[in-house]
Amino acid sequence: MAVKIRLARGGAKKKPFYQVVVADERYPRDGRFLENVGQYDPKSDPPQVVLKEEPILQWLAKGAQPTETVRQLLSKAGLWAKFKQAGQA
Numbered sequence: 001m002a003v004k005i006r007l008a009r010g011g012a013k014k015k016p017f018y019q020v021v022v023a024d025e026r027y028p029r030d031g032r033f034l035e036n037v038g039q040y041d042p043k044s045d046p047p048q049v050v051l052k053e054e055p056i057l058q059w060l061a062k063g064a065q066p067t068e069t070v071r072q073l074l075s076k077a078g079l080w081a082k083f084k085q086a087g088q089a
Helices: 055-063 068-077 077-089
Strands: 003-010 015-024 035-041 047-050
Touching: 003 055, 003 068, 015 055, 035 055, 047 068, 055 077, 068 077
Parallel strands: none
Antiparallel strands: 003 015, 015 035, 035 047
């Protein structure tokens, strides 16, 4: 089972809102997921990102792969560097 950390879309037409979820890559984009680890609202100014640090770091340590967009969100929040630094220690 390959686990991904990715975005699941919610919200109305032309008003997207995303949940950052951990899901098996075989599940549909907006379907079943293992855990909700954050939220992303690109329409607010500035875009609002809320991430749960501990669960994200635990899933990354277990081998979950973030999508490119989620990796950028993690980098901006400083979690990607923290994960890479923990891997070096």
